[in-house]
Amino acid sequence: MNEAQIRALAAEVLAGIAPEADLATVGDDEDLREALDLDSMDFMNFVIGLSQGSGRKIPDADTPKLQTMRSLVAYLGG
Amino acid sequence: MADFLMPALGADMETGTVVEWRVHAGDRVRPGDVVAVVETHKGAIDVECFLDGVIDDLAPLGQALPVGTVLARVRGAGEAAAPAAASSPSPSPSPSAPPSAPPVTPPPAPATAPTATAAAAPPPAAGMALPAAATRARVSPAARRRAAELGVLPDALAGSGADGAVVLADVERAAPAAAPAVAPPAAPAPRPRGFDPALMRQAIAAAMAKSKREIPHYYLQTTVDFAAAQAWLDAWNAERDAIDRLLPAVLLLKAAARALVAVPALNGFFDNGAFRPGPGIHIGWAVSLRGGGLVAPAVHDADRKTLPELMTALRDLVQRARSGGLRSSEMTDPTVTVTSLGDRGAESVLGVIYPPQVALIGFGRVVTRPWVVDGQVLPRPLLSLSLAADHRASDGHLGGQLLAAIDDALQQPASL
Numbered sequence: 001m002n003e004a005q006i007r008a009l010a011a012e013v014l015a016g017i018a019p020e021a022d023l024a025t026v027g028d029d030e031d032l033r034e035a036l037d038l039d040s041m042d043f044m045n046f047v048i049g050l051s052q053g054s055g056r057k058i059p060d061a062d063t064p065k066l067q068t069m070r071s072l073v074a075y076l077g078g
Numbered sequence: 079m080a081d082f083l084m085p086a087l088g089a090d091m092e093t094g095t096v097v098e099w100r101v102h103a104g105d106r107v108r109p110g111d112v113v114a115v116v117e118t119h120k121g122a123i124d125v126e127c128f129l130d131g132v133i134d135d136l137a138p139l140g141q142a143l144p145v146g147t148v149l150a151r152v153r154g155a156g157e158a159a160a161p162a163a164a165s166s167p168s169p170s171p172s173p174s175a176p177p178s179a180p181p182v183t184p185p186p187a188p189a190t191a192p193t194a195t196a197a198a199a200p201p202p203a204a205g206m207a208l209p210a211a212a213t214r215a216r217v218s219p220a221a222r223r224r225a226a227e228l229g230v231l232p233d234a235l236a237g238s239g240a241d242g243a244v245v246l247a248d249v250e251r252a253a254p255a256a257a258p259a260v261a262p263p264a265a266p267a268p269r270p271r272g273f274d275p276a277l278m279r280q281a282i283a284a285a286m287a288k289s290k291r292e293i294p295h296y297y298l299q300t301t302v303d304f305a306a307a308q309a310w311l312d313a314w315n316a317e318r319d320a321i322d323r324l325l326p327a328v329l330l331l332k333a334a335a336r337a338l339v340a341v342p343a344l345n346g347f348f349d350n351g352a353f354r355p356g357p358g359i360h361i362g363w364a365v366s367l368r369g370g371g372l373v374a375p376a377v378h379d380a381d382r383k384t385l386p387e388l389m390t391a392l393r394d395l396v397q398r399a400r401s402g403g404l405r406s407s408e409m410t411d412p413t414v415t416v417t418s419l420g421d422r423g424a425e426s427v428l429g430v431i432y433p434p435q436v437a438l439i440g441f442g443r444v445v446t447r448p449w450v451v452d453g454q455v456l457p458r459p460l461l462s463l464s465l466a467a468d469h470r471a472s473d474g475h476l477g478g479q480l481l482a483a484i485d486d487a488l489q490q491p492a493s494l
Contacts, residue, residue, distance in 0.1 A: 044325060
């Protein structure tokens, strides 16, 4: 996946979890959970959505790498 | 013929509005069928009917109706069709009260006849679906519909039907002679999603004020070493796909449910001056809603579900709590409440009991702190565990036993 695809996927998954949240207002290095007020259930659903949308297995130990847009793009693009 | 009544979907509900019928007049309904969508202060709820037969006399859409109002009639198999809605049988037990629930004493009749507004309706007996039915004037659906058209308050009328029920003729008689035709209620809006934050605030205010006014709370707090549970959870999650992973919340939920099996005196209700045990361990799981607000719908029989089943149930419940689609039984059945603040929450919580329940179990955020293990100070993941309980129903000694049982369960996560 390229960066644009990854960002589009993240936005789509988040829209299903936090419909009122606007990803465009979140800086690349901001903690997504803090910025969008995601609880642990929301974040787990975010990981599930990214995993299914990208076709990648995301080990539990790697989930901290999905906490900011910058690290998320690097992880799924790598 | 049995009446299907507007249920009290929690301690804080006074009126509800049918916004959609999922059945048509003449349809066969079976116990547990979702027959209507009712808009409440806590959003739109799918209302189940626990009667068996043919449903008829459906109440109109779009009107705020007090708890206990007859929403429909259900004719049992073999009963002849009885068109006269006014030939009312004696009040039937509430359709959504737990099967073992004894009748509650209805609230005292207000000095003046209640109007159909929330402001004047007596507060429902907490958590029971029966409340006002026994004392309210009985009004046939047709009469109520016509009364709304005419701007008459049907509950204030003398009824001439069987059992003193207010029937269509009473309403017509009471209408001002030259009553101008009132525009019929606007067509109901499409089913609303979510909830109105201002109404939600009112509902929470009413329930919590009632709790603090009536329930003498006592509080206990203890610290749980979460290392064993965390290690078990990490091992479980490490080798599984995201969809099959578990959150700490399910361990907490299961541990609480197990402990309540051992200490059943904290699982149930206080009403009519006495404790009444819950018919099962139906844990009201507090879900905070995006944009503010809170609901605590039931995870039924939480003690009998496996951890993966609880995870699935919790995910489904949270999703429906936020987007609409909770069922009436989930609103009326909780026998206790559990609140878990999650990994971004505060360190501890002392809760307010949701009446008529007798206990609220609270879990804070897991924090790493120095802790003495085998005589050595070590960094350790710790969890604050608390209990708010009704002192009319139990004492601190028993409450302490419950917390100890939860702690024990969390030290043996594999057995959960």
